[in-house]
Amino acid sequence: MDDVFAALSHPVRRTVLDLLRERDGRTLGELEQALKPHTTLTRFGVMKHLKVLEEAHLLLTRKVGREKHHYLNPVPIRLVADRWISRYAEPHVAAMTGLKLLLETNPMRSTAPKHVYELFIKATPQALWDVLTDDTKTPLYEHFNMTSRTEWRPGGARTYYMGDRQVIACTILDMDPPHRLVLSFHAQWAPDVAADQPSRVTWEIAPIGTDACKLTLTHNDFDGETATSKAVVHGWPEGLSRLKTLVETGEPFQLAAPAA
Structure with a gap:
């Protein structure tokens, strides 16, 4: 956590992170322009600060065409919060942890990812894959302790439930165990998200040495600024930090589930 602090x-x-919170996916040029009222830094100086944020995994980059886009990664901040925020305070704090907002105000579909998260896990890719593909372990890390039922094959359905109520419908679009899993994502927990077109979630697992891996989750292909794109920013940071704890320790980080 030292690198984060x-x-x-x-x-x-901190201003860079605030700018990405306001509008994620900015290019270097856009960040340089937005920082001008706050600093006299040169373009090289801005790049140095971006490098520090990227090395602390608070910022992720993705190439889109010839441009590099920068994305806020709230997972390390969530891990800091999980360490010191009490279980009594957590329900109130969780409502304020939507650190990722929308990429742009353009209502048309964008080629740039909407939400990108990255974290490092002290476990092999296979160990992480085994947890991700075990429906019995889903409620041990998912937001709201959701359960799941899955047909583990390309084209198979993965369905999430709160109690007996179906809240997310997915289809497996691509599988490459233990490195890549791509799902369509159709939220159904409320009428506004149910009216959205399905989006896409991609889990990518890359080995680091012999006993660690990097997990990158990209949730994109939203049809503009949808109700789903606004809602999922609250669930992913919690679910990913709980997943990291479960895979590394074998112990679930339990949060009380709301009434179904």
Whole structure:
């Protein structure tokens, strides 16, 4: 966590995160322009601060055409919060942890990812894959302790439930065990999200040495600024931090589920 606190210690880097919170997916040029009222840094100076944030995993980058887009990664901040926030305070704090907002105000579908998360897990890709593909373990890490039922094959259905109520319908679009899983994602927990077109969730697992891996989750292909794109920012940071705890320790990080 030292690198996270070090990255957050500089006001320019905190301003960068605030800018990405306001509008994620900005290019270097866009960030440079947005920072001008706050600093006299040169383009090279901005790049140095972005590098510190990227090395602390608070910022992720993705190439879209010839441009590099920058995305806020709230998972490390969520892990810090999970360490010190009490279980009594957590329900109130959770409502304020939607650190990722929308990429742009353009209502048309974008080629840039909407939400990108990255974290490092002290476990092999196979160990992480085994948890992700075990329906009995889903409620041990998912937001609201959701359960799941899955047909583990390309084209198979994966359905999430709260109690007996179906809340998310997915289809497996691609599987490459233990490195890649791609799902369509159709939220159904409320009428507004149920009216949205399905989006796409991609889990990518890359080995690091012999006993660790990097997990990158990309949730994109939203049809503009949808109710789903606004809602999922609250669930992913919690679910990913709980997943990391479960895979690394074998112990679930339990949160009380709401009434179905």
